[in-house]
Amino acid sequence: MGNPTRLLLHGAGGRMGQALLRLCSERDDCRVVAAVSASQPSQRVIDGVPHFSATELGGAPDFDVAIDFSLPPGFDAILAACLARDAGLVSGTTGLSGAQHAALQDAGARIGVLWSANFSLGVALLEELVERAAGTLHGWDCDIVEMHHTRKLDAPSGTALALGAAAEKAGAQPRYASLRAGDIVGEHLVQFTTAGERIELVHRAGSRDIFARGALHAALALAGREAGVYRLRDMLA
Known part of the structure; x- marks a missing residue:
């Protein structure tokens, strides 16, 4: 076995950051090699992991890939750090501006970058299946139903819109429905219907750990790859 991949976690104080620390x-x-949070850490080393505040990012040790689950105001700094260190970046930070997405695309000329709104490997496969189905079932109705917990305010979900984009790419015209109930982690149904026939493609998330596992899988797959802009689907093979 070779040397372990060196990871920097940006947004280590959040739920995803804590899950990634545990899984790693x-x-x-x-x-x-570095856990970076917005606030000053209460301890410098926790369970053998060095902790830094976001203002100390430049002093973090060298790393192979950064995993970023932070907020848009901190995104520019982690992207710049990756470019300065010639390291890859896997980001799940949502709410990025158009300029920040453009900067990420530009960075792909120098380093490997991957951004996704959903790091479930199952959803990544579902997106591929939806595109294939939409490209085959011409003229069929396409409906996307997404269900989440009551605290989720945006609707349709980002994942539903990504699935819809995959369907549109292949020629379908998706319609959306959203349900907010209880503590549902996340469920997405993509339904193709025609006279006398119906196909349902469904993904159900039972734990938020699946997103951390997917991000970790993506980071390990990205390490050592050529510069470029990657999708989570690219990491399934």
Whole structure:
């Protein structure tokens, strides 16, 4: 086995950051060399992992890939750090501006970058299946139903819109419906219907850990790859 992939976690104080710290501690093929949070850390080293505030990002040790689940105001700094270190970037930070998305695309000329609104590997596969179905079932109705917990305010979800974009790319015209109930982590149904026939493609998320596992999978797959802009679907093979 080769050397473990060196990871920097940006947004380590959030739920995704904490899940990534826990999952990385259970593996031998990666090592968190820096956990970066918006606020000043209460301890410099926690469970063997060095912690830094966002203002100290420049002093973090070298890393192979950064995993970013922060907020838009902090995105520019982590992208700049990756470019300065010639390191890859996997980001799930939502709410980025058009200029920030453009900067990410430009960075793909120098380093490997991957941004996704949903890091479930199952959803990545579902997106591929939806595109294939839409390209085959010409003229069929396409409906996307998404369900989430009551605290989720945006509707349709970003994942539903991404699935719809995949369907549109292949010629379908998706319609959307949203449901907010209880503590549903996330469920997406893509339905293709015609006279006498119906096909349903469904993904159900039972735990938020699946998103952290997907981001970790993407980071390890990105390490050592050529510069470019990648999708999560590219990391399934």
